[in-house]
Amino acid sequence: MRLKEAARERHTLSVTVDNEAGILARIAGMFSARGYNIESLTVADVTEDESISRITIVTSGAPPVIEQIIAQLDRLVPVHKVTDLTELGPHVERELALVKVAGQGDQRIEALRLADVYRARVIDATTGSFVFEVTGSSEKVDTFIGLMREVGLVEVARTGVVAIARGREAV
Structure with missing residues (x-):
């Protein structure tokens, strides 16, 4: 390096x-x-x-x-x-992504299983696709998107990071 x-x-x-x-x-x-x-x-x-x-x-x-x-x-x-x-020092960071995944059969079941593991919510569903909402650290969002690539990722929209300091005081 x-x-x-x-x-x-x-x-x-x-x-x-x-x-x-x-x-x-x-x-x-x-x-x-x-x-x-x-x-x-x-x-x-x-x-x-x-x-x-x-x-x-x-x-x-x-x-x-x-x-x-x-x-x-x-x-x-x-x-x-x-x-x-x-x-x-200690602060909280979060990001939100909307992740569209298309698939049938086993791919559809796997997408739902992975979404459950990552606590992603289904916010739209059709017979051939889902739109998931996932929130968390950028690393969590990146990992979820990477996994969805393997089961039919179609499109991603991300908010970017929002952050705030921990504790009682405003910064």
Whole structure:
């Protein structure tokens, strides 16, 4: 393994911003202009009056690169706070995927059995296909999708990672 690859770490960043037009484009542009990759990105308003949004970004890089990403995000005007949940410590991450699987006979039975093992819910069914909803860690979702490839995977839609710190305090 090369040294450059060994130094890369996956980090989950929580960014609170003013809920205004163009902020997501500015953040994505900052990543793009500097050659950083966004592995996952989710956005939702988090206040009753819809004035503040939380953006959850999953990215990878060497520690100095992650520090630079955080510093540059912190400098954007509508950004209130950037929290590296990975560095903060214990946090909860989840992802949701809708997984369409087509099959007949034994493949259909195996798809249902695997869905049960992974606690995936059937949210749509026809005589020739299922749509499953699976939630959990990205690794769990990846594994479920991989198994469904073997029994008739047709299509996948994923939300991306959402994350929140554990404990009583807001971050």
